[in-house]
Amino acid sequence: MFTGIVEEVGVVKQIQKGSKSAVLTIQAKAVLEGTKIGDSIAVNGVCLTVVSLGNGCFSADVMHETINRSSLARLICGSRVNLERAMAADGRFGGHLVAGHVDGVGKIVEVRQDDTAIWYTVQAEPSILRYIVEKGSIAIDGISLTVAQVFSDRFSISAIPHTVRMTVLKDRREGDEVNLENDMIGKYVEKLLRVDKDEANQSRITRDFLTQYGY
Structure with missing residues (x-):
């Protein structure tokens, strides 16, 4: 979980492109403090997992789905990127609930x-x-x-x-x-309020049922 409060701006140092995926290597400083392999860092709002650390950089895999859903595919070497580590449990909540799961590109x-x-x-x-x-x-x-x-x-x-x-x-x-x-x-409120047709057909709570019991 993130808060949307950017800790620093990093620089893309290397991009290893596969057929449908990529590995980003990003130069940073502040977000590397206390960071371990397996930790999460948001890169331009996309939650990525640190797979390697060294020489003032971290690397992260970018999967096919992430490339399709985000603007990370347009990054080049030298691109500047927003960086934020996952929020610590005892941290100050400065922004809003940000999952790092991008909904799309504008x-x-x-x-x-x-x-x-x-x-x-x-x-x-x-x-x-x-x-x-x-x-x-x-x-x-x-x-x-x-x-x-x-x-x-x-x-x-x-x-x-x-x-x-x-x-x-x-x-x-x-x-x-x-x-x-x-x-x-x-998004969660909409999901919880939405009733599928099949569920509605199976439910015993109908308008007649509510009227019968005084609602």
Whole structure:
């Protein structure tokens, strides 16, 4: 579990590409402190498992499903990436619940300055937008951000200069792709409230049943 509070920006040093997968080697410093093989690190919001450590770098496997669901396939040597270690049980909860399981990729369609703030407008698929609400939380490339506006095919966030400066938001331009993870609470609530037709047919709790017992 992560919080969306980026600890540092690392640099991709090597990419070993397979037919449908890859191994990323990333140079870092802060996230290597106390990290062991098998630990989880979020890379641009994608939870990856550390498979090797050494020379100020860590390596992680990127599976076929992860490549299909995220923007990691577009990384090149020299790319800067947001990094966050999994939250410690006694850590301070600074952002929101972030699983590191990316729901999909969005595209930045506008970047504009608003006094000290910088607005980013991101175009996204309906399957992602359905869970985005104004003043709710969204993880963009692993950064916990507050949704400022929601439209039919896009949404906007307003970032403070510190967040932009300390993350890869500083590098993002119009046309760039970003990893998106919805607030997981909305997805779980929808799942729990959804009743499959087969389940409804098997249930003895019907409108007539409720009326009979005074509901």
